[in-house]
Amino acid sequence: MRITELFDNGEFVVTAEVGPPKGINVDHVVEEAKEYLSGITAVNVTDNQSSVMRMGSLPACIALKNAGLTPILQLTCRDRNRIALQSELLGAAMLGIDNILCLTGDHTKMGDHPGAKPVFDLDSVSLLHTVCQLEKGMDLSGNPLVGEAPKFAKGAVVSPCSDSVDAQLAKMERKVMAGAEYFQTQAVFDSEKFISFMEKAKQFGKPVQLGVIIPKSAGMAKFMNNNVAGVHVPQHMIDALAADKERAKAGITGVEIAAQIIKECRPYCQGVHIMALGWEAKVPELLKLAGI
Amino acid sequence: MLITELKSKDTILSLLTGKVFIINCHGCKEVWFPEEDANALQKELPNVTGILTTDYICNPEHLKLRLSKHEAAINEADMILVFSCGVGVQTVAGFFPEKKVCAACDTYALPGFQGVTPLEYDCKQCGECYLNLTGGICPLTACSKGLVNGQCGGAKNGKCEVDPNMECGWERIQRRLAQIGRLDALKCPVQVRNYATDAEVSKK
Ligand code: SF4
Ligand code: SF4
Numbered sequence A: 001m002r003i004t005e006l007f008d009n010g011e012f013v014v015t016a017e018v019g020p021p022k023g024i025n026v027d028h029v030v031e032e033a034k035e036y037l038s039g040i041t042a043v044n045v046t047d048n049q050s051s052v053m054r055m056g057s058l059p060a061c062i063a064l065k066n067a068g069l070t071p072i073l074q075l076t077c078r079d080r081n082r083i084a085l086q087s088e089l090l091g092a093a094m095l096g097i098d099n100i101l102c103l104t105g106d107h108t109k110m111g112d113h114p115g116a117k118p119v120f121d122l123d124s125v126s127l128l129h130t131v132c133q134l135e136k137g138m139d140l141s142g143n144p145l146v147g148e149a150p151k152f153a154k155g156a157v158v159s160p161c162s163d164s165v166d167a168q169l170a171k172m173e174r175k176v177m178a179g180a181e182y183f184q185t186q187a188v189f190d191s192e193k194f195i196s197f198m199e200k201a202k203q204f205g206k207p208v209q210l211g212v213i214i215p216k217s218a219g220m221a222k223f224m225n226n227n228v229a230g231v232h233v234p235q236h237m238i239d240a241l242a243a244d245k246e247r248a249k250a251g252i253t254g255v256e257i258a259a260q261i262i263k264e265c266r267p268y269c270q271g272v273h274i275m276a277l278g279w280e281a282k283v284p285e286l287l288k289l290a291g292i
Numbered sequence B: 001m002l003i004t005e006l007k008s009k010d011t012i013l014s015l016l017t018g019k020v021f022i023i024n025c026h027g028c029k030e031v032w033f034p035e036e037d038a039n040a041l042q043k044e045l046p047n048v049t050g051i052l053t054t055d056y057i058c059n060p061e062h063l064k065l066r067l068s069k070h071e072a073a074i075n076e077a078d079m080i081l082v083f084s085c086g087v088g089v090q091t092v093a094g095f096f097p098e099k100k101v102c103a104a105c106d107t108y109a110l111p112g113f114q115g116v117t118p119l120e121y122d123c124k125q126c127g128e129c130y131l132n133l134t135g136g137i138c139p140l141t142a143c144s145k146g147l148v149n150g151q152c153g154g155a156k157n158g159k160c161e162v163d164p165n166m167e168c169g170w171e172r173i174q175r176r177l178a179q180i181g182r183l184d185a186l187k188c189p190v191q192v193r194n195y196a197t198d199a200e201v202s203k204k
Helices: A003-008 A027-037 A057-066 A082-094 A124-135 A165-178 A191-204 A218-227 A235-243 A245-249 A252-268 A280-290 B009-015 B035-044 B060-068 B071-076 B086-095 B169-179 B183-187
Strands: A013-018 A042-045 A071-076 A099-103 A153-158 A182-187 A208-213 A271-275 B002-006 B020-025 B048-054 B079-083 B100-103 B105-109
Touching (some): A003 A153, A013 A027, A027 A280, A057 A071, A071 A082, A082 A124, A124 A153, A165 A191, A165 B183, A182 A271, A191 A208, A191 A252, A271 A280, B002 B035, B009 B079, B048 B060, B048 B071, B060 B086, B079 B086, B086 B100, B169 B183
Parallel strands (some): A013 A042, A013 A271, A153 A182, A182 A208, A208 A271, B020 B048, B020 B079, B079 B100
16 A cells, blocks of 8 residues: 555554664564554665664565555665666565655764765655656666556655755755655654744645654753754753653653644644654554544 | 866856856866867857956966956856866855856866865866856765755754764755855756766776
């Protein structure tokens, strides 16, 4: 099922993110997803997230699909050139993966193989364009594909609370132009910023899923403020997390914060995308508290 | 060694707005410049307020001196069209933060010595100069990922994700385009790099 059909039906689409293991056993990932994420629409599978080498997104997507979930294949441009990316897309379509999310990807220097060659032959925009070409039955060079063309729900990301919000909006517009059909955002902790972003983004007419992280502690919040692009946790949330360490540790405070953000932003967006970062078990509770 | 080649006449004509001041760099010995073609084309261009032909425009001190002699003609012009390698265009653009500065040439690399290009500006000789879409800031050298379709999600406090001491190139480009009233450049068609003309590939 392509998740764009649900957006078209006016559904509020809930997705969450899982990361493949650094190893060959996916049982744990699949079990957790089955237990905590089977109630939601679809599950993103990251592509060597933060440039840390892991199992590929596609095989992990297949494992989830075989377990009855709807995976979204994340594809970055960091590790593969246009030939490898197109080839991966054809393979994904053959295996029945029809939801994708196209990203530029973090730089190789950010990860655990800082000496690796950063590829970036394409970027998120030209990758979306490439997918559209494949859907028209030809490759990026214009050579015809044999037989049926693939069809994907094509997603992209945007960072609404970035301090370069104009550059982000300009990039979002280019992504729409290149064929993006839905957007997932970087984690939002400031509803007002998100709402004012959406006021400008709604001109593009594409569904946007609010990005949500459940903050685990005051330390984690501060770390994100200092290190994670486009994420800013306001001081009053940090204070709330610091006030009662036991409650924060049990996830109660974090879930409350995340649920509050979802409630405030829900009228302005078309879904939520949860980056649980190991707290998959808290997702059902979060959705319940947020009233979804 | 570098080769500069004129962009197509259609492309150059599409860059023109209002009155034009032209700068030719007949450059250094390391750059081959299509002098005859450039002269022929310039004769056909309308509304030219003046032409400065010199060498080493990549040297800011030297360029400043030359520019001072053409102040009136430059002020009168709505834009500056530069016939030089990518470094030269960036040097000129650096002098005129509020004027539209366009590149009329693409820059390729030839095997061997790379040319004595100076200081802050850099050109990777990509063979399909993007400076006209980016307000005269080279996206291949100013952005750590060499992105040609806009900013990635990695900038934090205006700095690049790869190096907190480096300003995000696309943030600079965005600011520059806003300053010269050229934000429409961000609505150009999807750009796909052609590595067949790139120094990295064609050097073999
Ligand atoms: S875009 Fe950059 S690398 Fe390419 S020719 Fe222009 S200045 Fe040189
Ligand atoms: S942060 Fe800016 S300069 Fe760095 S890779 Fe991203 S777009 Fe390029």
